[in-house]
Amino acid sequence: MxxxxxxxxxxxxxxxxxxxxxxxxxxxxxxxxxxxxxxxxxxxxxxxxxxxxxxxxxTAGPRRTPPSSPSAEDVRRRRAPTHQVPQREYTPEQQEAVRRVNKCKDYYEILGVTKEATDSDIKKAYKKLALQLHPDKNHAPGAAEAFKAIGNAAAILTDAEKRKQYDIRGEEPVHTPHTHHQYYARGFESDLTAEELFNMFFGATAAFPGGGPTVYTRRRAREPEQREPHAGLVQLLPVLVLVLLSMMSGYFISEPVYSLAPSSKYPVPRETVNLKVPYYVKENFHTDYQGSLRRLEMAIEEEYIVGLRHACQRERNYRDSMVWKARNFGDERQYGDAQKLRTPSCEKLHKYHR
Structure with a gap:
């Protein structure tokens, strides 16, 4: 380090x-x-x-008296190293929260929401559980695994495309001799670690009092086992089925109609009629899109405003953290600079709410 x-x-x-x-x-x-x-x-x-x-x-505390000469037994005890790890306490409620998550079968059950839950409902459920299960706060056995599980569930269900594929293909838990549960259903694994996702929701400087740095690592692959020669064909069968399902799902899942950022696939710029939010569409948008343009632009504006709110919250969290540090260390110059930190996303959001 x-x-x-x-x-x-x-x-x-x-x-x-x-x-x-x-x-x-x-x-x-x-x-x-x-x-x-x-x-x-x-x-x-x-x-x-x-x-x-x-x-x-x-100057505090009782005065110490000069120690007497230690005996041979005292010297031996002092030299003997102790390797006892202090037991970290946890409440029955924390243990029950960990147990509930670790026995769940799919992502909706992990977060405690229904399949009809909105994006806002899912994020609200994740925030509540993350504050209960973060290993810096919850020291019950299995808390780290439960924290990773809710992070993976939130990352998949807040991604519109991944959630659609997950709802179509379903959840298939994997059980191994080394872990109680693995929450990677047919390839539905988040690209973010549990800690990275937590920082996205609560700010990069979020931490619990007294909590040290927590390291999250991906699960290690199981060591290959010796198998009989004919067992290889049997093992390949599920893989072939998954590949076939992936190819078939491509025919039923359509690409997004728009993008909030320009790209080679979405090169044509447009803006919504109401809030003048810029968005980008494909070159054949005018001929291929048969839906309601008003509803489409309402969805675009909602996605844009939600994104601004999250970005604004992260900017405020960062500024407040810098102000707290400067005040705590008594650095007037740093305190003044921290108070002047801009929050551009909040400024844009304020413009839309006027």
């Missing part, structure tokens, strides 16, 4: 050291400042460390 990757951890150590120094616990403050310097050297940590050392020993 690079020094830049340790920056957030170093800042947490500085915050702990500041609290300890204010409480008169200079030894604890020095310990965390030294750790912050090892992770990511900063001027703030150096200056505070100098102040702590200049203040001398801790």
């Amino acid at each position: 690079t020094l830049e990757g340790n920056k957030d951890e170093a800042e947490k150590c500085i915050v702990i050291a500041q609290s300890a120094f204010a409480a008169g616990n200079n030894e604890k403050a020095e310990k965390f400042l030294l750790k912050a310097e090892r992770l990511y050297p900063t001027t703030i940590a150096k200056d505070l460390l100098a102040r702590v050392r200049a203040a001398g020993p801790s």
Whole structure:
């Protein structure tokens, strides 16, 4: 890990050291400042460390008496390393939430919504579950697996094309001896990790108090097992069926009529009559599209406004995080710069709501 990757951890150590120094616990403050310097050297940590050392020993707590000479048994116990991992506590409600998700059969059941749920309903359900199941907050066994499951479900069901294919082809859970469930139904696996999706909904700086960095990795492939020669044909049969279904589904799933961004497939620019939202269509749009243009443009405007709201929320989260950091470290210049951070998506959204 690079020094830049340790920056957030170093800042947490500085915050702990500041609290300890204010409480008169200079030894604890020095310990965390030294750790912050090892992770990511900063001027703030150096200056505070100098102040702590200049203040001398801790002023809080009872005075220590000089220790007596340790016995041979004491020396042996001190030298013996301990490798006990502290048990992290969790509530019965957290354990029940994890158990419910891990026993679900399909994506709708995982999020607790019906197949008629709107995009907004799905995102609302994901946010509620993500705050309950994030491993930095929920330490129950299986929380990381449940967190990945709701992330994968939300990523598939909020993508219009993937959701349509999922509804057509259905869900087929895979059971292996190594895991309780795998939520990848016939190739329906999100391109994003659980943490990346969480940051998209709550902002890249979202974190839980006291939560350390959580690493999410994709499932490792199972090691190949020795099989009999004729078993290869049997194993290829499901693959051939999936390929055939994929080819057949292509005939029934039509491409989107429009795109909010120009491309070689959607080169013709247009804009909606009501809100003047720009969108792009194919060259044969005027002859091939037989639906209601008014309904199409209403759907385009709704998608555009929803996208602006999400982008606006991310921009506000980032600005608030920078303001909080600057205020916490007492950096007036950084605090002023953070307050001046623009939120262009919010400005566009405000224009449409006037």
